[in-house]
Amino acid sequence: MSSENNILLKVSNITKSYTEKKFLKKSVKNVLNDVSFSLKKGKCLGIIGESGSGKSTLGRILTGIENADNGIVEFEGKNIHVKKNKYLKREISIVFQNYVSSVNPKFSVAEIIAEPLTIESRLKKDEIQEELKKLIESVGLSEEFLQRFPNELSGGQLQRVCIARAIATRPKFIMLDEAVSSLDVSTQVEILDLLQELKKEYNLSYIFVTHDLLTITYICDSVIFFKDGKIEEEISDIENLKNIKKDYSRKLLNAVIEF
Ligand SMILES: Nc1ncnc2c1ncn2[C@@H]1O[C@H](COP(=O)(O)OP(=O)(O)OP(=O)(O)O)[C@@H](O)[C@H]1O
Secondary structure, eight states: OOTTTTEEEEEEEEEEEEEEEETTEEEEEEEEEEEEEEEETTOEEEEEEOTTSSHHHHHHHHTTSSOOSEEEEEETTEETTTOOSHHHHHHEEEEESOTTTTSOTTSOHHHHHHHHHHHHOOOOHHHHHHHHHHHHHHTTOOGGGGGOOGGGSOHHHHHHHHHHHHHTTOOSEEEEESTTTTSOHHHHHHHHHHHHHHHHHHTOEEEEEESOHHHHHHHOSEEEEEETTEEEEEESSGGGGGGOOSHHHHHHHHTTOOO
């Protein structure tokens, strides 16, 4: 396979700015500055950076939730901001840090997971029921959980439900925005292990946006260090993490690994 065929997501020269109002004065804040990189099929890319460095903004642009000012995001060669169609909605999913606010508290677990299925697919009612059973079990919860409501679940269980919803349309790519950050450490590890298993089972590719390097070393194949809306450094093989050159990346790394 040529290396171009092996690329799932190609990000070229993305820029984004917001207009801020301060004391009746308007100013422009550049949040993303000429960002380019690519994600290979079946891989997990980590994006790490300080708070406010633009990671979540980038995540929203990569999943088509928000438009860039300039630049192109191509998914399997198609510009996602031009072709915002049903096909892409099925192929790209997102899991957020805040699992509580990302579900409707009045929906049962079955309704939460079925949401993308009923909107996007032509499955019949009994086929949806079958699919729900498969999905809840594939995130390590029993069928009995389908009847529960969000307030009857732990944080880890609710994030599993959000992951089941994210894989419901059998996407090729999932954006994980601080997806384990709100969980305690042992639950974080359980969810990361689950994500590894699902990646293999469903042939998924991930981008993991986080400020936590341990998460990245646990699950990612490569990492981008992000600073002030720009790529400061890119390590294409996580095994070479200790070879980082820039002070900023080293500072983030020093916090968790001793040289
Ligand atoms: N809709 C918006 N309108 C105005 N400014 C915004 C908007 N969204 C983000 N910003 C600003 O863009 C900058 C980057 O925010 P972003 O959430 O992308 O950073 P981040 O790296 O994900 O931070 P954190 O790790 O704290 O979530 C911040 O200064 C933020 O205030």
